[in-house]
Amino acid sequence: xxxxxxxxxxxVWKWENxxxxxxxxxxxxxxxxxxxxxxxxxxHGLQLYSLATPNGVxxxxxxxxxxxxxxxxxxxxxxSIMISDGDQFGSDFVDINPNSKIPALMDRSVSPPxxxxxxxxxxxxxxxxxxxxxxxxxxxxxxxxSWLMWHMGSAPFLGGGxxxxxxxxxxxxxxxxxxxxxxxxxxxxxxxKHLAANTxxxxxxxxxxxxxxxxxxxxxxQGYLYxxxxxxxxxxxxxxxxxxxxxxERPAVQRGRRVNRLWGDEDKQMAERHSAEDFK
Numbered sequence: 001x002x003x004x005x006x007x008x009x010x011x012v013w014k015w016e017n018x019x020x021x022x023x024x025x026x027x028x029x030x031x032x033x034x035x036x037x038x039x040x041x042x043x044h045g046l047q048l049y050s051l052a053t054p055n056g057v058x059x060x061x062x063x064x065x066x067x068x069x070x071x072x073x074x075x076x077x078x079x080s081i082m083i084s085d086g087d088q089f090g091s092d093f094v095d096i097n098p099n100s101k102i103p104a105l106m107d108r109s110v111s112p113p114x115x116x117x118x119x120x121x122x123x124x125x126x127x128x129x130x131x132x133x134x135x136x137x138x139x140x141x142x143x144x145x146s147w148l149m150w151h152m153g154s155a156p157f158l159g160g161g162x163x164x165x166x167x168x169x170x171x172x173x174x175x176x177x178x179x180x181x182x183x184x185x186x187x188x189x190x191x192x193k194h195l196a197a198n199t200x201x202x203x204x205x206x207x208x209x210x211x212x213x214x215x216x217x218x219x220x221x222q223g224y225l226y227x228x229x230x231x232x233x234x235x236x237x238x239x240x241x242x243x244x245x246x247x248x249e250r251p252a253v254q255r256g257r258r259v260n261r262l263w264g265d266e267d268k269q270m271a272e273r274h275s276a277e278d279f280k
Contacts, residue, residue, distance in 0.1 A: 005173065022168040022246025026086050031098060037090030042274055043108025048100045049081050049093060054159065054215035054225075055119045059103045060273075061211045061256030062126050062133070067276070069251040071081050078273040080260045097103065111244045120152040123208040133208050140202055147201040147209035150190075155216045158225075165227040173272035181232065186219075188237045191217055195239035199246075212249060215257075218244030255279055 015029045041047055046063070066074035081087045081102050088100040097104040097117035107114040107129075116125045127134035135141040162180035165173065170208050190203035191213070194201070201209040216225075221241045223229040235241065247253055259273045270278060 003142055022074065026083065026089075032089075033091040033094040034086060034089040035091065037092055038085070039092040039096075040077075040079055041108070042079075043076045043104075044077050044274075045107060046074065046076035047106040047108060048076055048078040048258050049096065049104045049106075051080060051081050051083055052257065052259060053083075053102065054155070054219060056103045056260055057215040057257055058212050059105065059122050059126075060094040060259040061215070061253050062123055062208065062250035063091070064259075065211070065250075066130050066132055068250075071132065073131055074126070076273070076276070077122070080262060080271050082113045082262075096272075097133050101172045110212060118152075123148065123212055124168075125280060127208050133206065133211070135202060135205065135207060140205070143202045144207045144209045148212050151209070151216065154187050155213075158216055158220065159186065161227050162228070164242055165230055166231070185232060188217065188221070188232070188234070188240055191243075192237040192239045197253040200243065205253065208248075210243075214244065214247045214253070222248065 003185075039047075040275045048059060048063070050059060052060070060078060063074055063076050063078075066267075081093065081104075083102060087093065088102060093104060094100055096106055096115045099117065101117070103117075103119055103122060105116040105125070107116065108126075114125075116122050122141060124134075126132075137143050157180060161176070162184045165176040165180060169176075180224050201213060217240060219225050220232070221229070221234040221237055221244050223234070229235070258268055258270045258279070260271065262271055263269070272278075
């Protein structure tokens with residue numbers, strides 16, 4: 001590290017300059033709404049406000065899987081939240097999620113409506129509400145909860161750590177990239193060893209634990225995240241890749257990955273979703 005890159009922290013940190021890089025215009029050290037904005041409300045009981053980032057895709061996969069089971073009460077409206085424009089700091093959105101992160105869900109099928117935020121919490125809420133993709137036997141349920149919380153605690157090192165410094169930071173520095181690459185590869189090794197003896201994260205049954213981990217780790221080994229597949233040698237994690245390819249074949253997963261997607265091939269985009277007809 002050169003002398004010019006050495007940083008001596010002040011006694012008290014102050015926010016004086018944007019950090020630069022992608023998303024720097026929406027990063028700030030305070031919470032709360034920056035502007036008034038009314039969110040649209042559709043006809044279904046479930047109203048989702050999200051974007052097709054990995055955290056958003058978890059929830060749309062779950063909703064599409066519920067509909068695939070024939071649970072018509074899981075019909076939902078999904079509206080895009082443009083995080084690069086700061087939509088997540090609008091007043092209505094902050095009322096649902098004071099942390100200003102997607103996804104955010106309002107369940108208007110009950111009175112009074114219930115707000116749910118944090119992707120893992122939404123998966124649990126929907127699994128319990130519809131009694132699906134959540135094991136009933138104690139040991140398997142504990143495993144499901146453990147792997148769900150594993151990915152919730154681990155994925156920030158992949159996204160906010162590795163992804164930021166490898167793909168989004170204004171300048172590339174070896175130390176943070178090496179540090180987070182090492183951690184991501186450790187996490188992939190954890191998954192690979194576990195999946196060597198298990199079809200899914202909780203054994204033979206596909207659960208919300210898989211739905212939560214797949215958009216991060218499945219997408220990573222399939223080459224969809226950060227253009228980092230070669231750098232991380234993801235092909236060496238053969239059991240994770242087998243698991244990811246198995247999940248990717250599911251029709252509900254293919255639909256869920258499209259919802260609130262605003263980039264890539266036009267036939268894979270869907271700004272809003274209001275019914276199954278939107279996929280035709």
